[in-house]
Amino acid sequence: MNRRELLAAAAFLVASPVLARDAGQFPAFVQTFRAPALAAGVSAATFDAVASGLALDPSLTGKRAAQGEFARPLKSYVEAAASPARVAKGRAMAARYAAPLREISARYGAPPAMIVALWGMESDYGAARGDRDIFRSLATLAFLNPDNPVYGQEFVAGLVLLQRGIPREKLRGSWAGAMGDPQFMPSAYIKYARSFDRAGAPDIWTSAPDSLASIGNFLKQSGWTPGLPPLIEARIPPNFGYASLRGDFADFARAGVAPREGGALPRGGEAMLFFPAGAPSPAFLLSGNFFVLKAYNFSDSYAFAASVLADRIAGRPILREKWPKETHPLTLSDREAIQRGLAARGLYDGKIDGRFGPVTRLAIHALQRKAGVAKADGYPSRAVLALLKAQ
Numbered sequence: 001m002n003r004r005e006l007l008a009a010a011a012f013l014v015a016s017p018v019l020a021r022d023a024g025q026f027p028a029f030v031q032t033f034r035a036p037a038l039a040a041g042v043s044a045a046t047f048d049a050v051a052s053g054l055a056l057d058p059s060l061t062g063k064r065a066a067q068g069e070f071a072r073p074l075k076s077y078v079e080a081a082a083s084p085a086r087v088a089k090g091r092a093m094a095a096r097y098a099a100p101l102r103e104i105s106a107r108y109g110a111p112p113a114m115i116v117a118l119w120g121m122e123s124d125y126g127a128a129r130g131d132r133d134i135f136r137s138l139a140t141l142a143f144l145n146p147d148n149p150v151y152g153q154e155f156v157a158g159l160v161l162l163q164r165g166i167p168r169e170k171l172r173g174s175w176a177g178a179m180g181d182p183q184f185m186p187s188a189y190i191k192y193a194r195s196f197d198r199a200g201a202p203d204i205w206t207s208a209p210d211s212l213a214s215i216g217n218f219l220k221q222s223g224w225t226p227g228l229p230p231l232i233e234a235r236i237p238p239n240f241g242y243a244s245l246r247g248d249f250a251d252f253a254r255a256g257v258a259p260r261e262g263g264a265l266p267r268g269g270e271a272m273l274f275f276p277a278g279a280p281s282p283a284f285l286l287s288g289n290f291f292v293l294k295a296y297n298f299s300d301s302y303a304f305a306a307s308v309l310a311d312r313i314a315g316r317p318i319l320r321e322k323w324p325k326e327t328h329p330l331t332l333s334d335r336e337a338i339q340r341g342l343a344a345r346g347l348y349d350g351k352i353d354g355r356f357g358p359v360t361r362l363a364i365h366a367l368q369r370k371a372g373v374a375k376a377d378g379y380p381s382r383a384v385l386a387l388l389k390a391q
Contacts (some may be wrong), residue, residue, distance in 0.1 A: 005368035022143075026056045029143050033155055041158040050135050050159060050168075057132075057140040057284060060175055074276050074301050075323050081121060081305035082312055090120045090313040093208075100196055100209040108216035109226035115215050116309035118296060122183035126208065129181060130174035134158050138177040138186075151177070157186035170205050180204030181211035182218070192218040199365070222295040228269060230289035231307035233260040233318060235279055242376040245365050246272040252285060261317060272358060277303070277323040279377035300357050328382060338380055356380050 030051050037047045072080075094101065094116045101112040116125075123129050135158055142151035152175050162168060173179035177186065182204055184193060193202035194217045196209035204211045237256035244251075249265045254275070259265060271285045284304075293303035311318040330338075335354035342348035346361040361378035368376035371387055 006020050008028075021052075026139075026143055027051075027054075030054055030139050033139075033152060033159075036156050037159045040156055040160050042156070042163045044161060045293075046163050050162065054082050054136055054139055055170050056143065057136050060137065060140050060144060063195070072301070073329060074304065077165045077301045078319070079303045081242075081302075082309035084255045086120050086124070086309065087213075087312040089125055090116050090309065093119070093125050094313060097145055097208055097212060101212060102197065104209075104213050104216045107213070108220040108224075110216050110219040110224050110309070111314070111320050112232075113314035114219070114306075114310040115212050117306050117313055118215050118219075118293075119211060120309060120313075121302065121306050122178075126181045126211070129172075129183070129205070130178070131172050133332070134171050134173050134177055134179060134186065137173075137175055154185050154187055157190060161186055161189060166201065183209065184214065184218075188218070189214075192221060218296065219292060223290045224292050225269065225287075225289055225330055228266055228287050228289050229311075230293055231304065231311070231318075232265065232271075232285040232287070234258065234273070234283045235260045236283050242279070242374070243369075243387055245274075245376075246270065247363060249285070257283075257285070273378075274361070275377040277377040278381055279375035281356060282319070282323060288369070298357075299355075330380060330382065334382075334385055335380060338364070338388060341385075341391075345391075353377060 034044075034047055034051070038044065040053070090113075094112055097116075101115065104115065105112050119125055135155065138151050138155040138158060142148075142155060145151060158171055158177070171179065171186075174183060178184060179186070179189065182193075184204060189202070189204065193204055193214040194209070194210070195202045196213040202210045202214055204214055234252075235258050240255060240257070247270065249267065249269055249271050252271060254267045257265070257273070265285070266273075266287065269288055271287055272290075274286050276282065276284070276285045290303050290307065293306050294300070296306075297303070306316050307359060324359075332354045335356060336352050339348055339350070339352045339354070339360060342360070342363040343352070345367065347366050348360060350359050360380065364380055364384055365376050365378035367387065369376070371391075373387075
C-alpha cells in the first residue's frame with residue numbers, strides 16, 4: 001500500500017468510526033448470507049467461491065448520500081443529464097437501432113426516444129457501465145448500511161445469477177451493484193431483463209437490442225401507459241387559483257391549464273402540477289408515466305431529466321422558458337428544517353433527509369394554503385422556511 005492509499009484508508013477510518021471498530025467482522029458478516037443464498041437455490045460451492053477472500057471496499061463510505069440526482073439543483077442536473085452531446089448521441093443511437101426499437105416499442109408500449117433516453121441516463125449508451133465486482137460492492141454496502149436490507153438481498157440475487165450460468169466476469173458494474181447498459185440491479189435483471197430475439201439469457205452487457213428490450217419491458221411491467229407523455233410543459237392562466245396541485249387532466253384543463261406549445265391536455269388520467277423554480281413559471285404537469293420513471297430511479301430530478309432527454313432526442317421543444325436564478329439556494333440543513341417544520345405541524349410524515357419529492361411539495365402547498373399564500377406552488381424556498389420560523 002503506497003502513501004496515498006494509506007492516507008485514504010486513514011481518512012476513511014476516521015470518517016467511519018463504526019466501520020473502524022467492526023471492519024474485522026466483515027468476513028463473518030458475509031457468511032450471514034449463506035443460509036438465504038442456499039434457500040434461493042445457490043449451491044454451497046458457488047457461495048464459497050464468492051465469499052472466500054471477499055474484501056471490504058472502503059471507497060464506498062458515504063456513497064448513498066452523494067448521488068447527484070439527490071444532491072444537485074434540478075436545473076443544473078437536468079442540463080448536464082440532457083446535454084446537447086447526450087442528445088446528439090441519443091439521436092445517433094436511435095437511428096442506428098431504429099429497426100429493433102420499432103419492434104421493441106410495439107412489444108412493450110414505450111416510445112423509442114424514451115427507451116433510448118433511459119439507456120443514455122443509465123450508462124451513456126454503454127460507455128459507462130462501471131467495472132466494480134458487484135459482490136464486493138453489495139456486501140460492503142450491506143455491511144455499511146445495516147438499516148437497509150436491500151443490499152444483502154441484491155447480493156443473494158447476484159449469486160442466483162452466477163448459479164444460473166452468468167459468468168462472474170460479467171457480474172461487474174457501478175458502485176451500487178447496478179450492471180450492464182440498463183444498470184439493472186441483480187433482482188431487476190431476474191425480473192425484467194429480456195432477449196430481443198427471445199433466445200438465451202439476456203445479454204445487457206454487449207447486446208444493445210437486449211438492453212433496449214430489457215428497458216422496454218421494465219417500463220411495461222412498471223405500468224407505463226402508451227401514448228401518455230410523462231412531462232408536459234404547461235401554461236398557467238393568470239386567474240389560476242392554486243387550490244390543488246393534483247387532479248385529473250380534465251380538472252386542470254377546466255382551470256385553464258394548457259400545453260405551452262399548444263394543443264390539448266390528455267383526456268384521462270391523474271396529473272400533478274410541478275413548479276421547479278416556483279410560481280408563476282415555468283410549470284409542468286407530471287403524468288402517471290413520470291412516476292413510472294421513478295420506479296427506475298426514485299429521484300424526481302432523474303425522472304424529470306429522463307423526460308427532457310427523451311423529448312430532445314425526439315426533436316420536441318422542451319424547457320423553452322428561462323428559469324429564474326435563485327440567488328440564495330437552500331442548503332441541506334435548510335431543506336431538512338423545512339421537513340421538520342412541516343412534520344411538527346402534522347403536514348409531513350416522511351423521512352427528514354432534505355430530499356424533496358411530491359410528498360414534501362404537497363405538504364408545503366398545504367402550509368401555504370393555511371397561511372393564505374396566493375400562489376401556493378409547493379415550492380421549497382426561503383419564503384417557506386421563513387413562514388415556518390414565523391409560525
